[in-house]
Each structure stands twice: as C-alpha cells, then as structure tokens.
Amino acid sequence: MMDYDFKIKTSNERSKVEDLFDYEGCKVGRGTYGHVYKARRKDGSDTRDYALKQIEGTGLSMSACREIALLRELKHSNVINLIGVILSHNDRKVWLLFDYAEHDLWHIIKFHRAAKANKKPVMVPKGMVKSLLYQILDGIHYLHSNWVLHRDLKPANILVMGEGIERGRVKIADMGFARLFNNPLKPLADLDPVVVTFWYRAPELLLGARHYTKAIDIWAIGCIFAELLTSEPIFHCRQEDIKTSNPYHHDQLDRIFSVMGFPLEKDWEDIRKMPEHPTLLKDFKRSNYSNSSLVKYMDRHKIKPDSKAFHLLQKLLLMDPNKRITSEQAMQDAFFQEDPLPTQDVFSGCQIPYPKREFLTDDDQDDKADTNKRQNPTNNGAQQSDQGSHGHNAKRVRLSGAPGTVMSVQQQDQQTQQQQQQQSQQQQQQQVQQQQQQAQQQAYKKPANKRREPRRHTLQNGIDxxxxxxxxxxxxxxxxxxxxxxxxxxxxxxxxxxxxxxxxxxxxxxxxxxxxxxxxxxxxxxxxxxxxxxxxxxxxxxxxxxxxxxxxxxxxxxxxxxxxxxxxxxxxxxxxxxxxxxxxxxxxxxxxxxxxxxxxxxxxxxxxxxxxxxxxxxxxxx
Missing domain, CATH: 1.20.120 (Four Helix Bundle (Hemerythrin (Met), subunit A))
Structure with missing residues (x-):
C-alpha cells in the first residue's frame, strides 16, 4: 500500500491547471458538457490564446473518452486540434486543451440576423459563404474518409479562427457524439437513439432509422448552408422534450414538410421500411403540403432556382439519404468553380466585422435563470440547449474590461428572436386548431352520410x-x-x-x-x-x-x-x-x-x- 505521506507529496508536486493557465473570469461557454474558458499560459512561454474545456462531473464519461480518443488520432486543418489532456487529481476533473477560436457560425449568423431585424439587412458575403461551406465539406470529407460520423453538426460547432496564423480558418469542433461507422457491433440507433440537434436532424433519423450513414452529416451541412444564405434556420421549430429517447418528432417533421413538401415513395423508396412510417401516415396528410417546395421557400429569400447555389443546396437536402450527395461530390460542384473562388481565409480581403467573444458572468442564479429560459419552448429561438464547444447561449454578458456591463444590443436581438418565435408558434397553433376543426367536421359528417345512404338491396332507389x-x-x-x-x-x-x-x-x-x-x-x-x-x-x-x-x-x-x-x-x-x-x-x-x-x-x-x-x-x- 502506498504511504499516505508519499501520496500527499506526489499530489502536491503534480501540475495543476490553476498553476499552468490563467483563466479565472474568462468563461466563454457553458452547457451540459461543462464549461469553456479562454486561457493563457502563466509562465509566459507564448502569447497564444487557448480554450480550456472542463468536463462536467467526476472522472471520464463515455462521451469524453470518445472525443479524446478520436481527436488524438484525427489531424486536419479544418478539425479542431486537441493539444493535450489535463487531469486534476484533487477534484478528479478532466480538462481538454484546444486552440482558441474567436468566432463561430452561430455568432456570425446571429450578427446578420440582428441587422436584418433592425431593417439594415447585411447578408453574409457570397465569397465568405462559399469559403465557409467549402472548408466545412473538406473537414467532413476527412472525417468520413476515416470512417467517422460527427452526428452533431450545427452552426455553434463550426468555429472560425480569429487574427493570427490561421486567420479565417474553419474548425469543426465538439466530437462528443462522433462515432466510427465501419461495421458497428450493434446498429447505431440502438447505441444512440437520438443524435443531432433537432433543427439539423435528417428525416431518416426522425423516422427512427436503425442504420444511418454519413448522409446525416450531409443533411446538417445543407441546413447550415441554407442558414448562411438566408440568415435564418431553415427547419426551426419548437423543441419540447429535448431529453426524450424517442427519435420521432412531429413538429420537426411538420417543419421539414412545410419547406420541402411531403416525401413521395417514388422519390424515397425506402421510406416504407422506416420504423415510424405507420405513425407518419397516421399523423400527416400529403394534401396539406401540396404547395410546399424548396424552390418557393428559397425564392422568398431571393435565392433563384436557376442559381448554382440553389442546385447544390438541392443535392444536399434530398429526402432519400441514398440519393444525397457526398462531401467529395459537393466539393467538386460547379458552385465552387465560379467567382468568387473559395479561400483559406473566410475573411479574405476585409476586416473582421464580428465582435470578439464576450465573457460570461459567474453568477449561479443567472446560470439557472438562463437554463430555464433555454428550456422554455417560447424562448428557444436561435438558441440551443448546448451551443457547441464554446457554449454561446448566455443572456447576461460583460466585456472583459467592463465587469457587469449589460449589452443592450444583445437584449434587443434576443427580444426580436422571442417575438419571431412567438409569431411562429401562434401560426403553428392556428394550423393545429384548423386541423382539429376539420377532423371534427369530418367526424360529424360521417354518421349523417351513413344514415342517408340508400339500402343496397333495394333496386328501386339503389344500385344494381x-x-x-x-x-x-x-x-x-x-x-x-x-x-x-x-x-x-x-x-x-x-x-x-x-x-x-x-x-x-x-x-x-x-x-x-x-x-x-x-x-x-x-x-x-x-x-x-x-x-x-x-x-x-x-x-x-x-x-x-x-x-x-x-x-x-x-x-x-x-x-x-x-x-x-x-x-x-x-x-x-x-x-x-x-x-x-x-x-x-x-x-x-x-x-x-x-x-x-x-x-x-x-x-x-x-x-x-x-x-x-x-x-x-x-x-x-x-
């Protein structure tokens, strides 16, 4: 047995996170996974900024083990770089050290959406959209080539480097849901029945597919592409019962059909094999979506159906996963061959217009209030329960140089988002009420029709x-x-x-x-x-x-x-x-x-x- 004094001495001599990095008061993200801090080395050996991710809980979870194991093997310019893993022996906490990214797509799109709400529409530049999408596809192609599914692609998990050597470089982050998909021992749906944030979840996942493929990541990229073009989530809906293990989600399917139209069996042959297909036929009517199409939706946002951007978006958002384009095919699309060509620096040729990350307060009451607001369906808006590796969903924020200063622009943006969500919810409630009224009218008419039907055996007034x-x-x-x-x-x-x-x-x-x-x-x-x-x-x-x-x-x-x-x-x-x-x-x-x-x-x-x-x-x- 190890001597107690020796154990205490060894524990004191081990390096601690607090001794290596200065990160106090620099929290930039939080979520169910833990907290993320902006940090610098205390010894002054370099002036780089790092991201310290503290894993919530004691010890190593399966998600953390999976993320660490994959990131230690994956090395690509468009995948977040894991520099090291630090174990805190005193409190048994696990810390992951990453390169620090100053921006992410969630904040970039939010910046343009706020300008749009203030009637000063400033869309994401076309060259920037093309560079962002190309680098995302390049990173996902690397993951898929190494038999890795990300399974949680969303704007908050797409980081963009700030000023420095890798200025404007896209980094795909948050590999906690990532898995190898080469001959799994069990169907992936048995291991993880619910993956991918609702708004970016492919229809085959919502219908309970047991064996899904890399096409689920392609669908999520298509959603991100549409959001970059319009500054709005294409398939946003209410997010009730986020923790449920049932993959079927009525509101999310309704939103997809409202944009894309109801899927036909001739376009998606395997839809009849989906476990939730009987529920789909029971809950939905094809006639309710006869006027819905991706062409009409994008035309309302001034994206013409004859543009190359729309043609690529169509290939990314095909309902049938077997017909969906691959990342390699998407990178060779004609959209990337026309000017402006994609660049390694998405901010190429211009100053970065987006503000730097803001530090979150450490007030626990604010954390609880923020969590309740995120869980409230009427206030989900563009916010997610977990906004990626750097957790960008705080209400009260302060600048690093001005503690306690409340950002009024952010409050206006949040109020605008709340109003938009309330309007969309009211429209959905009206649609549900209309459907219920129609169902009641049909149920009321059936007995009357049955009573007025002539007797079949009466030849005088009936039919032979x-x-x-x-x-x-x-x-x-x-x-x-x-x-x-x-x-x-x-x-x-x-x-x-x-x-x-x-x-x-x-x-x-x-x-x-x-x-x-x-x-x-x-x-x-x-x-x-x-x-x-x-x-x-x-x-x-x-x-x-x-x-x-x-x-x-x-x-x-x-x-x-x-x-x-x-x-x-x-x-x-x-x-x-x-x-x-x-x-x-x-x-x-x-x-x-x-x-x-x-x-x-x-x-x-x-x-x-x-x-x-x-x-x-x-x-x-x-």
Whole structure:
C-alpha cells in the first residue's frame, strides 16, 4: 500500500491547471458538457490564446473518452486540434486543451440576423459563404474518409479562427457524439437513439432509422448552408422534450414538410421500411403540403432556382439519404468553380466585422435563470440547449474590461428572436386548431352520410351492383382483347415486311443468273433470319398469354406459337410454296383482326345497353 505521506507529496508536486493557465473570469461557454474558458499560459512561454474545456462531473464519461480518443488520432486543418489532456487529481476533473477560436457560425449568423431585424439587412458575403461551406465539406470529407460520423453538426460547432496564423480558418469542433461507422457491433440507433440537434436532424433519423450513414452529416451541412444564405434556420421549430429517447418528432417533421413538401415513395423508396412510417401516415396528410417546395421557400429569400447555389443546396437536402450527395461530390460542384473562388481565409480581403467573444458572468442564479429560459419552448429561438464547444447561449454578458456591463444590443436581438418565435408558434397553433376543426367536421359528417345512404338491396332507389360488376368484367375483357389485337397487328406488320424482303431477294437472285452458290447462301441467310424473327414473335405472344388472368388467349390467336411454319426446317420447301404459306398466314391474321373488331363492337353495344338500364332503374317510379 502506498504511504499516505508519499501520496500527499506526489499530489502536491503534480501540475495543476490553476498553476499552468490563467483563466479565472474568462468563461466563454457553458452547457451540459461543462464549461469553456479562454486561457493563457502563466509562465509566459507564448502569447497564444487557448480554450480550456472542463468536463462536467467526476472522472471520464463515455462521451469524453470518445472525443479524446478520436481527436488524438484525427489531424486536419479544418478539425479542431486537441493539444493535450489535463487531469486534476484533487477534484478528479478532466480538462481538454484546444486552440482558441474567436468566432463561430452561430455568432456570425446571429450578427446578420440582428441587422436584418433592425431593417439594415447585411447578408453574409457570397465569397465568405462559399469559403465557409467549402472548408466545412473538406473537414467532413476527412472525417468520413476515416470512417467517422460527427452526428452533431450545427452552426455553434463550426468555429472560425480569429487574427493570427490561421486567420479565417474553419474548425469543426465538439466530437462528443462522433462515432466510427465501419461495421458497428450493434446498429447505431440502438447505441444512440437520438443524435443531432433537432433543427439539423435528417428525416431518416426522425423516422427512427436503425442504420444511418454519413448522409446525416450531409443533411446538417445543407441546413447550415441554407442558414448562411438566408440568415435564418431553415427547419426551426419548437423543441419540447429535448431529453426524450424517442427519435420521432412531429413538429420537426411538420417543419421539414412545410419547406420541402411531403416525401413521395417514388422519390424515397425506402421510406416504407422506416420504423415510424405507420405513425407518419397516421399523423400527416400529403394534401396539406401540396404547395410546399424548396424552390418557393428559397425564392422568398431571393435565392433563384436557376442559381448554382440553389442546385447544390438541392443535392444536399434530398429526402432519400441514398440519393444525397457526398462531401467529395459537393466539393467538386460547379458552385465552387465560379467567382468568387473559395479561400483559406473566410475573411479574405476585409476586416473582421464580428465582435470578439464576450465573457460570461459567474453568477449561479443567472446560470439557472438562463437554463430555464433555454428550456422554455417560447424562448428557444436561435438558441440551443448546448451551443457547441464554446457554449454561446448566455443572456447576461460583460466585456472583459467592463465587469457587469449589460449589452443592450444583445437584449434587443434576443427580444426580436422571442417575438419571431412567438409569431411562429401562434401560426403553428392556428394550423393545429384548423386541423382539429376539420377532423371534427369530418367526424360529424360521417354518421349523417351513413344514415342517408340508400339500402343496397333495394333496386328501386339503389344500385344494381351485379350490373356494375358485369360492366367491370366487360371493361376488363375489352382491355385484354385490345392487347391481343395490338399483338396481332404487330405480327401482321412483321409478316408483311418478311414477304416484301423475300420478294426483293428473289428479284435480286433472278438477276444473278446461274450463280448457284450465291443462291444457296442467300437462301440459308433468309431461313436463319426468319427463324429468329418467328422465335421473337412467339416469345412476345407467350408473355402476353401468361399475363392474362383468364387462362390465356384463344387458341386461334396463338398460331405463330402452336403451329410453327414447316418451311423453317433444314429442308426448306421451294420459295413459291413459302410465299403462299406466308400469304395464307397473313390472310388468317387479317380475319383475326376483323373478328376482334366485331367482338369489341358487340361489347360496346352491350355496355351501352347496360348503362341505359342502370339509368332507367335509378329514375324514381311515379
């Protein structure tokens, strides 16, 4: 057993976070994962800024272990760099040391959304949007190439470096939900049934897909791309029951369908295999979204459907994950080939217009009040329960040089967001009330219709269903006869072509005189060609015969199948005899066509008589 004094001495000699870094009063983020601080080394060995992420709780959670294990292996210019892991032996806390990023997409989009709310619209520059999207795709392509799913892409987890060597470089952060997807021992849905923040969650996840792919990250990137173009979340909705383990979310699906339209089975073949597909059919009606489309939504935000940006967005937001574009294909899209071209510095050619991060207060009461407001559905707005690696969802903030100073611009922005959320919630409530009223009206009408329905066995005022059944049978028989007639017409045309071809060859051979060898070769070629054609016609007639539900066509319609021509044998008859046989077959087929036409005319007359009888029976007797 270790000596107690030695243990105390060793513990005191170990380096502590407090001894290595100066971070007091520099909190820049918080969430369920813990806290993030802006820090500098106390020894003055460098002047770089670092991000210290304190993991909440005691010891190492599975999420923290997964994040540490992945970040130690992943090295890419667009993935956050894990510099080190520090263990605090006194309080058993775990600290992660990262490069410090001064900005993130959540704050950048918020800056433009606030300007838009103040009627001073300043959209994200086109070149900046292109550079941001390209670097995000580059980082995700690196993760997917190494069989890693991020599973929590959102603007708050997309960091952007400030002034320095890596100015304007995108860093993908928060790998706590990341997983390897190469042959998992269990379906990923069994291990983590709920992943990705609601607004950026792919439809297959909302429908309970057990095996999801890297397409879920592509959908989230499409949502981020649309948000950069419009400064508004494309699929924002209320976020009730955030902690639920059920992946199905009615409001989120309703929002997606309101923008994209209801998915059709021809566009998404595997939707019927989704576990929540029966619930989807029960809760939603396709007719409610007949006027919804991505084209109309983006057109309201002045993004034209013929632009290359819209074409790329369409490929990223396909409902079917199997048809969704990959990150590599997206990087090669024509959108990135036109000017302005993407750059490594997203702020290239301009001063950074966005303010630096603000330090959060350490008041616990403010923390609790902030948490309650984030959990309140009426105040979710652009805020998330956890805003990424640097946690950017505080209400009361102060500048690093002015403790306790409340930012009035931020309050105005939050009030504007609250008003927008309240308006959207009121609209959703009105839609729900209208749907409930329609359902009540339909439920009220059903009994009335049932009481007024005439008795089926009463012929005086009702309908003769036997007669209707007979009419359907006549229609079916007519369709079958029309198919047979079409087949006979094709056979007739083919025989006519063969006769003309043989006649032309006879004329040609007659001009050749005594060339017996050429005659034999031409005759053999003709026999082989006719044999192949007749076999092809027999195959088509056999398929038509097997497809009918009435035991096949009459025998006289299968002459080519059941009575092969004798002239196709190896010892062929003279050419004149063969022509006579072909003409005889043509005559028989012509008679078949006439008989079928007469039969169709008879059926049409019988149908007209039945319709008149139905009409007379429905006239009330005087």
């Amino acid at each position: 269903y036997n007669m209707l059944k007979r009419m359907k049978q006549i229609e079916l028989e007519r369709d079958i006869l029309m198919q047979g007639l079409a087949a006979v017409e094709k056979a007739k045309d083919w025989y006519t072509k063969q006769i003309s071809g043989v006649q032309e060859k006879m004329k040609y051979l007659g001009r050749m005189g005594s060339h017996t060898d050429q005659w034999s070769e031409a005759q053999q070629e003709r026999i082989e060609l006719q044999r192949a054609r007749v076999l092809e016609v027999n195959r088509h007639l056999g398929m038509l015969t097997d497809s009918t539900e009435r035991g096949g066509l009459p025998l006289h319609m299968n002459l080519a199948m059941h009575h092969p021509l004798p002239h196709l044998s190896a010892t062929a008859a003279p050419t004149t005899h063969m022509l006579n046989r072909l003409k005889q077959q043509n005559h028989i087929l012509s008679e078949e066509v006439n008989q079928k036409n007469d039969r169709i005319t008879t059926l049409e007359r019988e149908k007209a008589g039945l319709l008149r009888e139905v009409y007379q029976n429905r006239i009330p007797q005087k």
